[in-house]
Amino acid sequence: xxxxxxxxxxxxxxxxxxxxxxxxxxxxxPFTRYASPSNSLLxxxxxxxxxxxxxxxxxxxxxxxxxxxxxxxxxxxxxxHGKKKLLLEVKDLTAVIAESGKEILKGVNLSVYEGEVHAVxxxxxxxxxxxxxxxxGHPDYEVTGGSVVFKGENLLEMEAxxxxxxxxxxxxxxxxxxxxxxxxxxxxxxxxxxRRKLNLPELGPIEFYAYIFPKLDLVNMKTDFLNRNVNExxxxxxxxxxxxxxxxxxxxxxxxxxxIDSGLDVDxxxxxxxxxxxxxxxxxxxxxxxxxxxLIEFIKPAYIHIMEDGKIxxxxxxxxxxxxxxxxxxxxx
Ligand SMILES: Nc1ncnc2c1ncn2[C@@H]1O[C@H](COP(=O)(O)OP(=O)(O)OP(=O)(O)O)[C@@H](O)[C@H]1O
Ligand SMILES: [Mg+2]
Numbered sequence: 010x011x012x013x014x015x016x017x018x019x020x021x022x023x024x025x026x027x028x029x030x031x032x033x034x035x036x037x038x039p040f041t042r043y044a045s046p047s048n049s050l051l052x053x054x055x056x057x058x059x060x061x062x063x064x065x066x067x068x069x070x071x072x073x074x075x076x077x078x079x080x081x082x083x084x085x086x087x088x089x090h091g092k093k094k095l096l097l098e099v100k101d102l103t104a105v106i107a108e109s110g111k112e113i114l115k116g117v118n119l120s121v122y123e124g125e126v127h128a129v130x131x132x133x134x135x136x137x138x139x140x141x142x143x144x145x146g147h148p149d150y151e152v153t154g155g156s157v158v159f160k161g162e163n164l165l166e167m168e169a170x171x172x173x174x175x176x177x178x179x180x181x182x183x184x185x186x187x188x189x190x191x192x193x194x195x196x197x198x199x200x201x202x203x204r205r206k207l208n209l210p211e212l213g214p215i216e217f218y219a220y221i222f223p224k225l226d227l228v229n230m231k232t233d234f235l236n237r238n239v240n241e242x243x244x245x246x247x248x249x250x251x252x253x254x255x256x257x258x259x260x261x262x263x264x265x266x267x268x269i270d271s272g273l274d275v276d277x278x279x280x281x282x283x284x285x286x287x288x289x290x291x292x293x294x295x296x297x298x299x300x301x302x303x304l305i306e307f308i309k310p311a312y313i314h315i316m317e318d319g320k321i322x323x324x325x326x327x328x329x330x331x332x333x334x335x336x337x338x339x340x341x342x
Contacts, residue, residue, distance in 0.1 A: 095123075096294050103155055103319075104153060112319065113139045114319045126312075130299060130329075135319070145177055148169075180267060192236070199255075263295070264293070302330050322342075
C-alpha cells in the first residue's frame, strides 16, 4: 500500500493496512479532512537509531553561556556553540496567511545548533505558532521571503512529508482527532514510512507492539490508549502525553513543541517534561513554545527568544523567563 504521510490535500489515506486489527475505521478514512498537520504526521522516525539518553544537566555543560549574559538584543543566537553543527538556520523569514495574504511573520531570525534547547515566548497572537507551522510546511501559510536551512538543506523547498522524514517533528498546540485510525496503527504506519526511507524492513504489528510498549512508561500512559482512535475522546492532558509518545516512537533531530504544557496538571507537566528531557541527546534539539515558567524550569532551555509582532525581538538565557514571570512583557521590552 502506498501510504502518503502528508496530512494535507491532495493526499488521502484510503484504507488502513490489512494487517492492522484495531482500527474500527470504515475502510475509507478521509485523512485529508482530519489530519490537518497535527499529530505529527510531520516527523522523523529517527527512533530507528538508538537514542542515547542524557541529562539536562549534561546538556547545559555542552551549551555554555556567558555568566553575565541575561539578555541580548541580537535576534539570532550568538552564544557559544563549540564544534556543534548548525541544525536550523532561519534568516529574515516572512510569511503570510495564504487565504488572506495578511503578513504574520515579519522577518524571523533564529539559529539552532544540535543538542540545544530553545524556547520561544511572546504575547498571544505574536506569531509563535505560525512560525512553528511555517517550519513544518503548513499549507495555511505562504512564505514570502527569507530562508530556512535545515541540516544543510533548503527546508522551504521540501514538501511537508519530506520535512518530517528529514527529521522535523512538531507537536501541535491543539492536537486533533483522527477518527477511524487507532493510535497504534497510526504510529506503526508512520514508523514504517521512515523505515522504508532508510531502506530498513518494516515492523509488523507484533514487532511494533514490542517496540512501543516500553515507551508507554515514559509518558505514563496505559496500553489501552494504543487501541483508541488517535486523540478521540482524549482529555487535554492525554493528548499532550500522546504527542510526546509520538515523539518517543518516531524520534526527531528537531522537535518543535507548541505549548506542550497547556492544560496539563502539575504531575502531567512533570511527566511530559521528564519524557522530553529523556529524549534529548547531544545531537537532537528542541524548539519549545510556552507561556509558562514552570515548563522552562523543568526543561531548562539554554536560549529563550521573545517574539513580538512576527519577529524575534530579544534573545536571552533562562533569566528572561523569570523577569517575564514577575514583570510581564513590559519588563523585558
Ligand atoms: N490560519 C489563520 N487564519 C487567520 N488568521 C491566522 C491564521 N493563523 C494565524 N493567524 C493570526 O495570526 C496571528 C498570530 O497567530 P499565532 O497562532 O501564530 O499566535 P501565537 O503567538 O501562537 O499566539 P498564542 O500565544 O495565543 O498561541 C493571530 O492574530 C492569528 O489570529
Ligand atoms: Mg500559539
